[in-house]
Amino acid sequence: MSTLFRGVHLLELDGDRGMSPATDVLVAGERIAAVGPDAAALAPADARVIDGHGKLLMPGLINAHFHSPVNHMKGRLDSLPLEIFMLYESPALEALRPTPREAYIRTQLACAEMLKTGVTAVQDDAFFIPEPTADIIDAVMQAYADSGIRVSLALDEPNLPELDKLPFLKELLPADLRAELAKPRAFGMESLLGMYHHLISRWHGAENGRLRAAVSCSAPQRVSIDYFHALDDLSRRHGLPFYAHMLETKLQRVLGHERFDGRSLIRYVSDLGLLSSRMNIIHAIWVDEDDLDRIARAGSVIAHNPISNLRLGSGVMPFRAIRKRGIPICLGTDEAIADDAVNMWAVAKMAGLIHNIAGPDYESWPHAREILDGLLRGGARAMGLQDELGLIAPGRLADLTLVDLDTLAFSPLNDLHRQLVYCENGSSVVLTMVAGRIVFDDGRLTTLDEPALRAEARELFAARAPALRTAAQAAERLLPFYRAMYAKAAASDVGMNRWVGDAGPRH
Template sequence: MSTLFRGVHVLELDGDRGMSPSTDVLVEGERIKAVGAAAAAHAPAATRVIDGRGKLLMPGLVNAHFHSPVNHMKGRLDSLPLEIFMLYESPALEALRPNPREAYVRTLLACAEMLKTGVTAVQDDAFFVPEPTADIIDAVMQAYADSGIRVTLALDEPNLPELDKLPFLADLLPSGMRAELARPRAFGMEGLLGMYRHLIARWHGAEGGRLRAAVSCSAPQRVSRDYFHALDDLSRTHGLPFYAHMLETKLQRVLGHQRFDGRSLIRYVSDLGLLSERMNIIHAIWVDEDDLDLIAAAGSVVAHNPISNLRLGSGVMPFRAIRRRGIPICLGTDEAIADDAVNMWAVAKMTGLIHNIAGPDYESWPRAGEVLDCLLRGGARAMGLQDELGSIEPGRLADLTLLDLDTLPFTPLNDLHRQLVYCESGVSVALTMVAGRIVFDEGRLATMDEPALRAEARQLFAARAAALRTASQAAERLLPYYRAMYARAAASDVGMNRWVGDAGPRH
């Protein structure tokens, strides 16, 4: 199948123009064949021609950090600190175990939202409650296969007891609860590695390479050293991205000082020899200068999730300090319950805004071109596809988004880069293509019946309301002790502040 975009403007990230003059782009199979005057001449007779006049063709957006299993829980929780939020979001309760159809439908919900707004690739750090099973992994991956989106998926599962992952709790909990939270997880290292073997053997490279595996430790403090090293072996052997949440919250900074002999989580991972160019360091808010030097030396990527960071009150990531070191930054929505949407345009806009209150030096504030670089090239780099995605040139994968410039966000058109970042919300997306296949066009998804999907989702998850109430009641038992833990960590002096305003330690 060939597609010719005729008379289209192509996004230019470098230089001052923002976009090319009117030109042609030819797609053959899953790749871009030609750009410019030669494109039409090379088009086969059966080529589909798309009128690109007044439209912008750009690389597809990459949602570089996401958790799919709570796509059905938008708006369910108030803003809460991460450690309290997780009590309600993902307790390992049997009552929350999904069936394969639920897992399939909830995954498709996010795919629909992403494809309609021009997202062509996603990195899913999927957690499975109460543990991963082959049938649920298959249901999630089948949804991605059927949707047409590009995905890299990992199994975000800890293997340590809850008590080992958090500071202060051992002193705060009554003895019965302390024993409960110290209990080893029923699904251990060997079971998790078996699920990874299934994921890699069954799905890595499927759909012509559109579906790929990654690995995830969830966070360094949540896994044993043996499991951490085993995951790194898988990552190295198969060339997989490695996802790790690090220093998302101040509490995690405090935990590092307590559990790892005064070392930050970044230093701990570096000392294990596990920081690498394959690692996506997710959030990286409560990092110091030494942490950033280690990240830069290792060639790791930082995954920035500014809306989630605000929703959970985690703090403001030091964007300029990271960029100054040349550390690649990618952008993500995080999960639908912590962003309440899966819209990368909103993430881009927040990236362009939140760091303006980091300090008065306005020349250090993010520029629109930088934000787009994180959104497109940074996302490609995080996936390990920097030579395949992120730009429109011959030989690259045809993951493309077509925007109508005759829309309110671009009227009048003053500066394309700024209006992409600050004005666009997804309403201008006219077409989405993944691997040369048009998956969204003329307001309609080509790969699914969206009204039927929405109707089924409402029915399925209305029936889940009782289970979610049960999970919330279970969380209430622990809430007083988690509040006390959070307050103690918030009052600790860690030598930095990533909250806005006077948020220093209280004595």
Template structure:
């Protein structure tokens, strides 16, 4: 691989008051940061990029994502998660994708992320109605072709719908109850075989850019036996383990009603499965005991503030997590629950929403904390040493930002302007593993215009099937609304939404 020398750049540095270094040179070799100095001479055959005072910083890391609905942005109104999921991912054969469809929808997300400076993603990908080797390959191939760095998991429940949710069993008429009592998607044995395919075929592919992860979706969505087997996979291969926990009030109620008063965090702990490999997704409706268990286990939390607002889930305990030493990364969640795949927007929301949590403004998130969550903490979540930093030896996943662009003129405080002013429009170059993958707002690794044109035509032709799926799922809506109302009436000792007198 040809090396690259960045000359005359300002280096992102949150340990300095201004948030960046004086002008420096930085050398990239063999996909990693090799050398940083005040002046470096070009090597033979090395590409030289004169930064002319631009900011060189680590690429942003999307710490939680579901690529399977990249084509559905704007399709749904804001709805509570449990109602939202009726329409987001129904296990209907009419929605079964072709490999080309899976490739196109994955590539839509890659293009949007790379254009705006997101270089790595944790894709907790779900597959409707169930995964197959061909569809897994199509998703992974899109990431390989785009040049992104990814951790890819199979987010698949394997218990019935009635086992995942409180109250629903008693609300349904007998014929509907029988239909929803069937186990979901694919059985555990088949899912484990598919994980074997993912790991054997793709883990470490593209010079290590493509790696596997494991996912239980959520503890209540899988059997304890499969949960344990996934943890064993995670341990044997040192893979991140994704688990949605306590995203909504209803999930807290599930613990009260279905787990003998234990929260999903406590339930996972009791199974012996909380660990420093685990990415706990959302963690909004947690109590102090849950936070102590997460801290003791060394688990990560993936915070998705835009999604949490869009679905009315609540506000995470940002300061309490930081005070207990729980690492927090940031994620988009998915295009249909954020309607953009833009980590700058996520950072802005993360910096803003938590001002409502404390009267003491000194406890509000600082711009530096938010930037670390979107870079260094994301690298830790992905279990990639050095990722999200500019340390020597770190992966050369870098972005170059124009400090003469409007978000930085005048330049008053770089960290705050990165978080509150920038939306990706100032990113002039994106590099992953030492390779330039986007420049001046265009992805360089694929024929972006042709892919977008093909995707637009393909998914326009998919609308009838999606409308049919919506109509079928709408027949269940009254029962899910009743379930949601019962959960809302259930007494809890904690609250993560606005109090009644502010609604």
């Protein structure tokens, strides 16, 4: 199957033009076969021809940090700080165990939203309630397989008890709750590694490499050192990205004082020898200069989720300090109850704006081109696919997004990079291709029946609403103690401030 794009402009991130003059691109099988005047001559007679006149062909957008299991929970919660939010988001209750069909449908909901807006790849740091099972992993991966999107999926599962993961709780909780939160997790390291074995042997490399595995520790404070090392071994052996949330909140910086001899989480991981170029450090908000130097030396990538960071009041990531060190940045939505859309254009715009209030030195504010670099090349680097994605050139994988420039977002066209970041919302995307297959075309997904999907999702998750309400009530027991923990952490002096305005403590 071949596709010939005729007369398209190609996005250029380097140089001053923004985009190329009109040209042709031939896709053969899953890869780009030719770019330029020869492409049409090389096209087989049965190639599908797409008229690209007045359109921009760009590498597909990459959602580099995402958690699919709460795709059905968008808009469900008020804005809350992470540690309180998590009480409601993912309690490990039997009543919240999904059926394989629910897992399949909820996964496809976000696939539809992403493919329609030109997102061709996603890194899903999936957690499983109450624990990962082969049938739910299979349901999630089958949804990705059927939707046509490219995915790397990890199992975001801690193996330590709740009490070890958070500061102050030991003193704050009454004895019965303390004992409950100190219980070892029923699903331990060996079971988790067994699930990784299933994920990797069944799915890694499936669909000609479109489906891949990754590994995740969730966050370093949530796993034992031996499990952390075991995950790093898996990541190294199979060449998989390693996802780790680090210093998303001030409370996580405070935890370092209590549990890691005053070291930051980054320093702790660095001392374990586990910072690597495979690692995606998710958030990196409450980082200091030493942390960033260590990340730069290790060659890790930072996953930036500016909308989630605002929704959960986590703080503002030090964008310029990261860029100055040459640390690659990729962009993500995070999850659908912390964004709550799965729209990478909105994420790009927020990333392009939020750092302008970091300080008055306007020359350090982000440029649109830097945001596009994170969205496209940063995402490819995070996936370990920097030689396959992120560029339209012969030999690269044909993960492509066709953007109509005859829309209000680009009329008149003053500066393509800025208008992609600040004007576009995804509605100008007219075609999405993943691995050479057209998955969205002229307003319609070709791989799934969207009206049927929406109808089934409404029905399935309306039936789930009582279980979610019961789970929320169960969280109320812990709320006063978590609130006290949060307040204590917020009042601590950690030598930095990542909140804006007057509310945060200053050093």
